[in-house]
Amino acid sequence: MNGTRRIGTHHGVRSTVWAVASLSVVLLSAPVRAGSDGPAPWDADRARAMFARSGPVDSVGLSPVWALAVRDSGRSVEVLKNRFRDSAFSVGFPLDSVVLRRFTVRGSREKGEEMVLDAGVAVLSVRMDGDLDTTAIRWAPQPQTASEPRPFAGVGPIPHDGSQYCLSADGKSLLVLRLMPHAVNVWGETGSFGLFDFFDVSQPRRPRRIGPTLEADGPLDNGVVSADGSRIAVQILLPARAGWRGSRVVAFERKGSRLSAPRVVVPRTTTRGLHLKGEFLFVGMQRPPMHVFVMATTETISVFDLGRQE
Numbered sequence: 001m002n003g004t005r006r007i008g009t010h011h012g013v014r015s016t017v018w019a020v021a022s023l024s025v026v027l028l029s030a031p032v033r034a035g036s037d038g039p040a041p042w043d044a045d046r047a048r049a050m051f052a053r054s055g056p057v058d059s060v061g062l063s064p065v066w067a068l069a070v071r072d073s074g075r076s077v078e079v080l081k082n083r084f085r086d087s088a089f090s091v092g093f094p095l096d097s098v099v100l101r102r103f104t105v106r107g108s109r110e111k112g113e114e115m116v117l118d119a120g121v122a123v124l125s126v127r128m129d130g131d132l133d134t135t136a137i138r139w140a141p142q143p144q145t146a147s148e149p150r151p152f153a154g155v156g157p158i159p160h161d162g163s164q165y166c167l168s169a170d171g172k173s174l175l176v177l178r179l180m181p182h183a184v185n186v187w188g189e190t191g192s193f194g195l196f197d198f199f200d201v202s203q204p205r206r207p208r209r210i211g212p213t214l215e216a217d218g219p220l221d222n223g224v225v226s227a228d229g230s231r232i233a234v235q236i237l238l239p240a241r242a243g244w245r246g247s248r249v250v251a252f253e254r255k256g257s258r259l260s261a262p263r264v265v266v267p268r269t270t271t272r273g274l275h276l277k278g279e280f281l282f283v284g285m286q287r288p289p290m291h292v293f294v295m296a297t298t299e300t301i302s303v304f305d306l307g308r309q310e
Contacts (some may be wrong), residue, residue, distance in 0.1 A: 005310060045227030047195055047215040048111055049186045050262055056217075056248070061267045064302040065280075066093070066130050073298075074102060076135045077124065092128035094277040099123055099285055100298040101273075102139060117295070156207045158199055164230075166225045172202040173210075173229025173254075180219035181202035194220030198252075198259060211259040221247050224274035224286070229307060230254050233265065233274050233281055246270040251306055265304050272296040 025290040065083040071075075076122045077100070083089050102120040107113040119142035125133040152158030152167075152174055159176050168176040175198055182193040195214040200208040216236045223234040231254065235247040249266040266283055273286035273296070 010088060015124040032276050045181075045195055045213045045215075047186060048184070048205050050214045050250070052156055053187060056250075056262070056264050056267070059267050061249075061262075061264050062304045062306075062308075065089070065305050065308075066303040067101060068098065068301045070100065070137070070299055074139070075137055076080070077132070078135065079130070079132060082130040084128070093126050093130045093279045094169060094303075095126060095282075097123050098301055099281070099287060100137060101303075102297045103141065103295050106298075116196070119295075135155050150230070152199070152201055152207060155204070157197075158201075159205050159207050163220075164223060166223050168225045168229040169199075169227035170229065172200065173225055174201045174207070175200045175225045175232050177220045177223045177234065179221070182215060185217070186215055191239075192219045193217065194225060194236065195233070196220060197226075198254070200229070200233060208257075210254060210257060214259075219247075222272065222274055222286075224276050226276040231281075232259075233276060235272070235274065238268060247272070249263070249274070249281075261305070263305070268304075271300055273298075279305060281306055 001154075014034045043118060052073060053136045064081055067079070067081040069078050069080055071078050084091075084093050086145040100122040102122075103174045104118045105115055106118065107115040120139040121142040122137045122139050124137070125230060127133065134139045150165050153162060153165060153246060158174065160180060161178065162176040162182075163179040164177040165178070166174075168174070177197040180192040180194050182195065184190055193212055196216070197213050198210040200210055216234070219237045220240060221235040221237050222233065225232045227306050233248055233249060233251040233252060237244045237247050239245070247270075248264065248268060250262045252262060254260075269283060273284050274281075275282040275285050275287055282301060283304065
């Protein structure tokens with residue numbers, strides 16, 4: 001693939017760039033009737049609310065242990081924070097490199113022109129102490145990535161209408177996102193609300209549910225599962241007067257046959273992309289295979305240590 005593609009659709013949702021267009025959904029409105037934390041009587045999915053009625057308790061989130069920003073209109077980067085240099089920080093940087101992405105759109109529908117997306121990628125080597133080998137960016141065409149895995153759709157309790165199916169690297173855990181199937185949430189409020197389910201698929205013919213279906217307090221935008229299935233993270237869109245003002249990043253830890261309570265990692269960000277490596281969550285980067293939804297030019301990458309209590 002030469003890094004250029006025509007903009008199309010994927011499972012009924014149009015691929016897009018964050019700054020160009022947002023998902024066309026109904027903005028959240030005032031409550032229309034009281035509800036409970038689920039399952040609601042009208043909810044065929046028997047979902048439960050991700051957060052309590054009052055919403056997320058944590059409005060601060062976690063502090064990143066490492067952060068990078070793209071500078072000079074995409075020509076260089078700067079490391080803004082690096083805890084991996086600290087002698088008290090006993091572990092090295094979790095990856096040997098980070099991936100930057102750049103997307104530009106050519107053409108205009110208003111002028112009757114075909115819209116074409118140019119995609120570029122750059123890989124920057126990172127040393128164990130979190131420092132970079134170079135701060136200069138060398139862009140290359142984005143290589144073609146594998147298709148999103150969907151072999152489990154509709155098997156046993158696994159939803160057949162998922163928007164994203166995220167399989168762990170060991171092939172034993174599956175995160176299924178439905179971006180915004182609910183127009184009424186478990187509290188009886190109208191709007192657009194996403195659902196996610198988590199499964200143990202170590203026995204592919206007999207997938208086992210890990211916890212109930214959870215309903216987010218807005219549309220889901222993206223998700224990721226760690227290589228061993230011990231952690232998952234999702235991005236929930238935050239509504240604005242028109243469109244979206246970013247997303248909230250929330251993480252969960254698997255505890256046997258259930259999930260932990262949600263942990264707000266980032267209360268609000270306009271950065272897209274999630275990647276888990278052990279207990280470290282990268283926000284702003286996502287390694288292949290890339291979901292078509294995650295098509296946003298890299299501005300920042302932040303790393304959060306989910307194993308640390310703050």
